Amino acid sequence: MTELALQHYLGVGAILFVIGLIGFMTRRNLIVMFLCTELMFQGVAINLIAFGRYHQNLAGQAFTVFVLVIAAAEASLALGLVVLLFRQKNTLDADAWRELRG
């Protein structure tokens, strides 16, 4: 096991994804929660690139480019929304926003 094989890359991708998922569920700061979703996206990007290399085709890299574009679009939207919320309550705590209740 001296060389890096596919499963090592997949392991890193899966670990990033799971860290992101757990962080998203447990953290209450809006910016940290957003970073966690980014972490999930990057885990998937590592998966895609490793698979693309493994299959010797470029579809994985092409997919990654589009994933990054979507992640960038979501980043701009997330920061806009977070600024909007911060201006109103001066806090980034997700628990401060609970006017909608069932």
Place this chain on the structure above:
Amino acid sequence: MMDSLVRLLWPEMVLTVAACVLFLLGVSRRAAVRRLTAVLAVLTLAGVFFGLLASGAGGSLMGGQVVSDPWNSVRIVEFGYYIKILVAGVGILLALLAWPGNRQATGNSAMDVGQDTGEFFGLMLLSLMGVFLVASSNDMILMFLGIELASIPTYIMVAISRPLAVAQEAGVKYFFLGAMAAALMLFGFSYLYGTTGLTDLHRIGQVFAASAGGIGQAPVLSPWQVLAVVMLMMGFAFKMAVVPLHFYAGDVYQGAATPVTALLSFVPKISGFVAMIKILFVVGGGSWVVPQFVTQILIVLSVLTMCVGNVLGLLQFNIKRVLAYSSIAHSGYMLVGLAALTSPRIAGSDEGLSAVLFYLAGYGIMNAAAFGVLMLLPARPGIAGMGGVGAGGKMPPATSAETFEDIAGQGRKHVALGLAMAVACFSLIGLPLTVGFFGKLYLIRAALNQGLIALVVITVINAAVSAAYYLRIVATMFLRSEPQTQWPQAAQPADDCDGRGTLPIKLAVGLSVFGVLLFGLVVPAIELLSTQSRSAARVDIPSSVEQPTASAMAR
């Protein structure tokens, strides 16, 4: 080649160009120009709707052929065609519901030909375009982009829909959970690509078909492929508002302005269903014979979704929340159709899919009617959690009816609106003479033919439970009297039902009530819609060389 691409994707191109024009017009300083954006949006959607109808071939929409581009990333069959016509048609109703010019009626200050009208309608067109892309896609990259394009504009629309803290809270909740669901879905896509080395869904279907023991048998999936399929289904479940990823629906639907809520309960849902149907077809290896675990997941999800949606719907005090849980329950009913579709007893029968397609059309129409009536009724001031922000408290929070107090007695005051709401609610219950009845009838018949007796019983019980809260809406409108509270003079809402700016909303309500009754009373119309949904129930034509299935030979 350019020519054939234009022929393939002209609806998407028209919508994109129109959205860009609307964004440009939206920054104009003249209110008249900004008002024009709504007209342009409706005209564009009407043009796409009638253009798609006119380009159909004879009795069936496309004559059973497949059109694809040289790289096979776009592949349009009758299924996609039907979805596009349906989305454009319901899109017209949704655009009319969001008509600017009467802030009180739409419950939406951005719609007051204020600052964001052009952006709002541009985003709406882009969101509908996302569903179009999902319907035409044959490549997982394009499908993912289409799903995200249908969703991302809706996050913005929720947040800008009204200058209230609740709308922004709803926008943020929806966005964060949506991003999480998108990541789940992407993880599934990455393993689907990884285990096959392909992004072309049609060819992935062929790879899966090759793993089956023989013709008519389900493909055998590796554990990683099982993981991929489950993750994809979870991601789509969020878009469809299916339990266990339904929890955002109540909050988001309540926080958004009513026209946006009407859009949210249809556009992301249909994008999720279209993607789910396409992936099921791939997992079955180009047929509906899927591995057993997929059918079991679909049955469990549909039972959970129906029961949770209807039971929680009974407990709500806010009508928009009631309609949110009703929307969850309706996703559950449609999953019954998908469970019947993939059920192994009569393998390859696509009766379940045509039932789902019929139900999607009916749901789009009756849902627009219900939300349209809410929009025409004013809200009473002082609703909890409706504190105005952004306007410096000078402006009373503009909103349409939200609670049961708001609509109490309004049915007697405005008889036409009361009757429209009654028709919409009866259709949502599934009472005869409405489109909802035939939708449920087809779903139940498909499930019965597949021998899913327990599922049918649960569906019927749920329909009966749902009648309780729909009838509560109707009863509140007609039987309760209007609460006698002294309103402050400034907050006295104008009686918007007669306002000039509400004409398009009335038109939308009228059209959708007409649609509900047309497809529920007039036999030729029902036959037409069910014939179209039957012929649209072919997601792709399996390549006859690799796998000669029954449906290919019948053609």
